[in-house]
Amino acid sequence: MNILAIGAHPDDIEFGCGGTLIKYARKGHDAHLLVITDGGRGGDAAERRREQEAAAKILGAHQLFWGGYQDTEVALDRDLIQRMEGVLRRVGPQLILAPFGDDTHQDHRYISAAVVTASRYTRNVLFYEGPTTASFTPSVYVDIGTVLERKLDALRAHASQVAKTGVEHLSILELAQAAAHFRGIQGRVRNAEAFVPLRLFINVD
Amino acid sequence: MNILAIGAHPDDIEFGCGGTLIKYARKGHDAHLLVITDGGRGGDAAERRREQEAAAKILGAHQLFWGGYQDTEVALDRDLIQRMEGVLRRVGPQLILAPFGDDTHQDHRYISAAVVTASRYTRNVLFYEGPTTASFTPSVYVDIGTVLERKLDALRAHASQVAKTGVEHLSILELAQAAAHFRGIQGRVRNAEAFVPLRLFINVD
Amino acid sequence: MNILAIGAHPDDIEFGCGGTLIKYARKGHDAHLLVITDGGRGGDAAERRREQEAAAKILGAHQLFWGGYQDTEVALDRDLIQRMEGVLRRVGPQLILAPFGDDTHQDHRYISAAVVTASRYTRNVLFYEGPTTASFTPSVYVDIGTVLERKLDALRAHASQVAKTGVEHLSILELAQAAAHFRGIQGRVRNAEAFVPLRLFINVD
Amino acid sequence: MNILAIGAHPDDIEFGCGGTLIKYARKGHDAHLLVITDGGRGGDAAERRREQEAAAKILGAHQLFWGGYQDTEVALDRDLIQRMEGVLRRVGPQLILAPFGDDTHQDHRYISAAVVTASRYTRNVLFYEGPTTASFTPSVYVDIGTVLERKLDALRAHASQVAKTGVEHLSILELAQAAAHFRGIQGRVRNAEAFVPLRLFINVD
Amino acid sequence: MNILAIGAHPDDIEFGCGGTLIKYARKGHDAHLLVITDGGRGGDAAERRREQEAAAKILGAHQLFWGGYQDTEVALDRDLIQRMEGVLRRVGPQLILAPFGDDTHQDHRYISAAVVTASRYTRNVLFYEGPTTASFTPSVYVDIGTVLERKLDALRAHASQVAKTGVEHLSILELAQAAAHFRGIQGRVRNAEAFVPLRLFINVD
């Protein structure tokens, strides 16, 4: 099937659902990425694009789309929804993975809200978490035990960002491991990615 | 895989997740039923047992367990949890389907709470709705378009109950069709069963 | 009393609270309609205005106001609130019926939020649901059994829209019937419209 | 119409919905009271019964039922539900007023849960608040400006309890006035009683 | 420590957390105020600035910042967040007090959302309530019994606003007293200010 993962900034997708994408890609599904902003406030935009391209390869992604927004300048308007709809028409996803809406970062809030609208004809939509997500009570899990190392590799590809977490000298790798471990234990496995479902069909044909 | 559907009374399982069970059974999965009470307050207990056995056959269920409680006499205590755990040990389900906890019927509330405990080592647990469920905001759907008629057949097997809905001369069949249609439209299909996930693993190897 | 029903697009009011308005009008209350956009993305704007005018007559509405926005171009800003406040000053409603805020359509989200502000001096405000509403757990009901057919007539007046639901060849009439039946059963009647109250006074002198 | 107000202890009904009952009684409706326990832990049971009887008269209540439980010994079991159902059969209420479920007092929690079951065939059910209610976000209001003094009189009839609030020498009268004033301001009137609706029909007939 | 109280309009801070600020100031902490708009729709902007300056003195505040927005013209965009961030850099607060997000006033909603972003590196953030706040279920309390009179003095300094509550001739002082009393009783004291915590560290050092 076609999967579309949507992220606000380079490295958001890898953090939130990189393991899930790796597993889907390994099974032969086509994972597409849509990164809305260039991440230019967290680093050099050109460098971050290169890093994102490298990370997409590590994930085994089929294609990488850019939303064309500048970092922190996302507005929740018709333009954002229409750019998403344009990518959705090209990809035709059966599953969308997108940032959860309750987040301290305004870009994440707006993108999450826009996804709710743009995805209205998509069968399956799951929200992932990130380091700035709040009040996230997941009910859908993916066991990423076998792909955690590769997920961390994808994060390492964002070399300019690894140390920039703002949390007491912790790297983004440590944050990702802590989340994978905590959510894993919630689901009674060692490492997992967790999701809040907007809409998910099971037992399909 | 092994599936266990838990219901408070005869016909609850058919109403809440009958279509889902039929689809799983048709694919070769083993559906087990656990009916906690004999439904003796809504009819003759012996008759209701026979009806439930007939309905189980229509669903294509592998096995039918009885909880041994009398109707409306379920208590939320260790005994209830242990009886469930006993059935869980025998079935070893990968998926449990159980009544949602916010319900005007106290039996449903208690059974739902007991399932939360008894299912703590089960990977996947989904809550279904019934005519007395309240504040149900589902996020997981099963398209039951191709099996709706058979689901209604399973409900018809509870012949003593069909007319006993207490809602303006509507039959349980009409209630089930209304729910299937409303939840279907929510998920953008004609007919669906809808669930609130407690815990659901996807992308399993 | 004066009632103001606010809708994002032509036919939203009829779907969400048409039966309620018909009942109020029949009792001699004055129902006013405010339709914020022209619905130009779902059809020809001029045609949709004519359809809305015809539907308003079928509802027995006293007056129809247009918000003057283009479809999908509603923004949540002071202008929207002030246009609503202008209509509220003219109508002086004791009761406002408006779209519920959790909805996949951004116009509905913005209009609902604007109503919360514009209606701050209005005694009674109820939110209705539509085909794109999410997580709606109503507690206020109106039995529309005696006026369901007329509600469907009002929807039929939106002839250009009847087939455009995007849900497996279902018409808007089928969606409205499914909702009326499902919400009715929740309230233990055959057919109902359901509401989430923002603020409702009862036992008024 | 017939109204049934249910309270856990003597004076709970007066505090939570006394003003509403006075208004209904003055309009000719029949208000019935069901007090589940004798309040024997907060005072002398016989004295509290006499106080409750006097308060019922001040409210203008039609009839006073006793649930027969001892204070703090209410259990959430079939017996409690059946005693309520017995009174419901006798009264045939169109409206039930009952304690809200999120409360530090276990009697209130159990009675509220039992009401959800016992009232399943009752059209209108509203939950009121008390001094120990938590997380109460009301949406239904009754303006009690004209009857506040009489409500306070009904509370004064519980003479043995007036001073026993456990809150810094405040009397139950001060607590009731504070709640009436705060909820009034929320609804933009001077004094109100506020309710969380379980289910409320409007626009009837 | 440094504390920053953020308000949408002159007098919002005094109403929501004036007592808390007075107590902190008396203990030697530095309370800074940031008032986002000039309140020009509720009165003369110049007069309201003078009133706010007088009120700040009564609170014992260290410094008063103005956001520079016009009343009701706050937009939830990057500019608003950046102005807040500018003040945060100057103040370096350990604690931020800000308006709660569920409010009928759009300025309050936007400012609350912007605070969530701007405060992401601040250790402690609490939301206060005002006369237009909705669905506020606080869990953090400050006993303001000893400073209530001074809080009311600070509100009186907003002389042009005292009578402008829109609630049945009640003054802002009466509203503040009603809230203090109601929230106090919730916390089992006579008068309190109540807060919903976004994030609060205790047991520090």
Added chain:
Amino acid sequence: MNILAIGAHPDDIEFGCGGTLIKYARKGHDAHLLVITDGGRGGDAAERRREQEAAAKILGAHQLFWGGYQDTEVALDRDLIQRMEGVLRRVGPQLILAPFGDDTHQDHRYISAAVVTASRYTRNVLFYEGPTTASFTPSVYVDIGTVLERKLDALRAHASQVAKTGVEHLSILELAQAAAHFRGIQGRVRNAEAFVPLRLFINVD
């Protein structure tokens, strides 16, 4: 001040709030422990009591109370509340730390509900999490960076339990570290314990 930590089984307190207790004890506060059951289903009851006594010493606790219940046999009745009230009278706590109510373990659910009642006169009450807690969205944090090792020592004292987590060969120490790290990152520190406040007073005298 006097602090009372309440746990369902030996090692629950250490897991949920051991670091917080160590910090309070080091500052000279008196930490009291109340362990409701003997943990006899997870091991030998006598051994678990000895382990709990050793752990209490490592925490620096002042006193250890036993609730006298058998593991998994806690019922939510007046007896449970009264035993808690008995300990509360002896300790006179200003702060209670107790298990969060949404949990797959029924003992935790009942004890949490009983604490809500028994603590009604206690100023400050915080709920902690454990390995079986669900839907926990904390807002109060304690930085346990400096005491994490000692917290782990306290857990190690429960030697019979360390390996019994039921989660893929993970030890209780690994679970505790994962939670401390995840909650720490949420609060932007390396390691934290997190709490949902029922009621918390700040800015006290």
